[in-house]
Amino acid sequence: MLNFDLKGLVFVNSRQTAKHIFSLLSYHHGGYISSVDLFYGSLRSEQRKERIEQLSNCETKILITTNCLEAGIDLPELDFVVLRGFSSLNSFWQRGGRCGRKSPGLIIFIPDSNNHIDYYYATQPQRLLSPVEKVKIQPNYPSILSRHLLCAAAEGGLNSDEVTQYFGDKSDLVTAELLKQKQLSWSLGKRLWKRGYPHKYVSLRGIQDETISLIDVKTSKILEEMSLYIAHKECHTGAIYLTASEGKTNVWRCKELDLKQNKAFLELENSSDKRTKPDVQLAVEPLSKLEDPSIVKTAIPNGNLRLIFYWGKVKRQVMGFKELQLVYAPTCINRNCSHYQIPKASQMTKCPGCGWTLKQRLNTQEIAKFEFKPPLETTIEVPLLRIEVNETLATAITNKAQEIKKAILKTYHNPDDIPHQLSPTFSYEPVHLALHSLCHLLTKTVPLLFLASHQDLSSYTEQRPANIGTSHRTIAYIFDSVHEGCGTTEALVNDWDNCVEKALELATNCDCGDMGCPRCLTEIGCPESNDGLSKLLGMWLLEQIANSP
Ligand SMILES: [Zn+2]
Ligand SMILES: [Zn+2]
Ligand SMILES: [Zn+2]
Structure with a gap:
């Protein structure tokens, strides 16, 4: 061009x-x-x-x-x-x-x-x-609803019929809570009132938080501005940040992210071959149920999943970051090889694993690691889908994992030859593998079904200290990745059968076979860095759900 x-x-x-x-x-x-x-x-x-x-x-x-x-x-x-x-x-x-x-x-x-x-x-x-995707917007989440309700009450007051008429069935609970918190009050004429101007707390999308100015320390000029949420990940103290001006890429280093002044101070870096990668951790806390739990049957007799749709908190912590060096290195590009995408010494020409000719590829090498004390913390409130499995299904998953392990060992006689995509099967708890993979496979279908990106959803797998009732200790969450939600998790809950069917179709048709690849399994934003995934086990679980009698 x-x-x-x-x-x-x-x-x-x-x-x-x-x-x-x-x-x-x-x-x-x-x-x-x-x-x-x-x-x-x-x-x-x-x-x-x-x-x-x-x-x-x-x-x-x-x-x-x-x-x-x-x-x-x-x-x-x-x-x-x-x-x-x-x-x-x-x-x-x-x-x-x-x-x-x-x-x-x-x-x-x-x-x-x-x-x-x-x-x-x-x-x-x-x-x-084909026609464009369905739009899913969900204005009924408690915190969104409450803010709009407060605005209406501030503008002209509301009587109780109007509350139900304009704000739907869930508004009664929200109103009661707001009255309890003294955010709303009854007037003598039996109308609900709110003082002040609550509109400033309403936003359609995105987190309400501070704006950070990125400052060039040499000139004191503002380079760019971004939300605190993004700055924690991209422009924390020590981060490499890229900008472009006058036809060149500028590589900056953030000298300090000053949270008191809402400023990040950046200095031009001498070398252009460094990058940084934040180390992110999540903690999920359900606050209130949005719907009654539902049981999903599977092809395993009495083996069930339980889905619970919550409103809850997701705390994101940036624990520190890795310093990376960019290198062009000979790399194996055979997806079925255990050396796939692992950079080799510069004089090597053939892959020691599969014998394919190595190709020059841009890679990163970790050269240092830094920790933040305390971590950089942001909390979002979102709709959450919790997925639990009962003991019967957990046992079936464990048996299936055993079967998969045996089959892998039969194919690759030497354990060193097992491709890295298959090795988690040997090191992770089977229910963790199955649920984590299930979440990824389901998330992948989202853009096919709704006007949403797969990045609108995140998932997280955790272990509780012990089993609770008949429910296994390992559970998974799928949630909207923007503050106050974007309706995508709810769309998935409501269209569950369709999602399961589409997820199976996508995974089956992907040409990576049993391995799992960025097209069908891994996600850039995975808080577990795509560790602990098994396409085989995830697909097996999907099949059990799809084939329930
Ligand atoms: Zn190879
Ligand atoms: Zn694939
Ligand atoms: Zn993940």
Whole structure:
């Protein structure tokens, strides 16, 4: 596109990807590229305006951007739009519609081979023409409902009939709670009132928290702004943070994230080959039940799952971070090999495991580890789905895991040859493996069913100190990953059978076989770093659910 002097946008699904593509481009142009720029959410409004202007007057020809440029911003006439990776049909057409308004335009879809949904649409492109996904919005969660109720009470007061009429069946409980907390009060005329202006606490999406300014220590200028929630992960003290300006990637080091001043102080780093990766831990705490528990039968006689839909808290702690070194190293690209994606010494040409020719790939090597004391902590309130299994099902899972282990040992005579995707079967508790994998497989189906991304959901597996009643001690949670929820977990609860069926279909059709891969199993945001997964055991559990009599 650059060679043809065309003007356009490149849409990617994350800021990291945008920055990565930009730094690769500038690297291939000798470290500097003037006709390409970046556009993403944490740029300040002047910076955004300037970058759009530069595109309009052709100082810039191509903007690499995230979904923040999707709607609502006026753009000049464009020749093309490149869509790197699929996010939803809705945004596919929104993004694509940015070009070819007056004269013909070109839309190029470049699927990500590691993404299962991209794979799905790449192999069945006619499905891109199907109707856009269902929108799921759930305004009935207690904390959202209570804030809107308070606004209405502040505006003109409400009588009890109006409360039920406008806020639905669940509003009685919320009203009682707000009265108890003295947030609402009855007037003499039997109306509910709220004093003050509660509207400022209402947001449609995203966490209500402080904004952190990223400051260049040399010039004291504000580079960018971001929410505290993102800063904890991307711009903590010691973090490497990438920006782009004037055609170059700038590699910054955060000297200090000052939470009193809401500022992060950044300094340009001398070397460009360092990266950091935060070490994240979760703790889940259910607060109140949103629905009565439901029992899911399986093909195992008396073997059941119990699903409980809660409102609850998820505490995210950034415990520290790893310092990584970028290296080009010979790497085995055979997915079925135990050396897959493990960088080798620079003089090696053949994989010691499978004999395939090694390929030069960009890898990271951990060079140091740092710990925060205390950890950086953020709490979100979200709808949670808790998944439990009873003892009968737990026993069946354990037996199945034994069977899988035997089969693996039969295939790979030498234990050293067992691919790393299969090795957790030998080191993890079977119910943990099964539930963790089940959650991942279910999460993968979300973008096929609803207008939602698989990143809208997270999951977490934990062990209680002991079994409770007939329920096994290992339990799993699936929850919305944005504060106050986005309705995706509830959509999954309501469409459970369909999700199970689709999850089986996706996993069965993935060409990685029994291994599990980023398309069908692993998730970038997994709080357990994708440890403790088994595609075989997860699929077996899905089959038992799907085949219940
Ligand atoms: Zn190999
Ligand atoms: Zn796969
Ligand atoms: Zn996980």
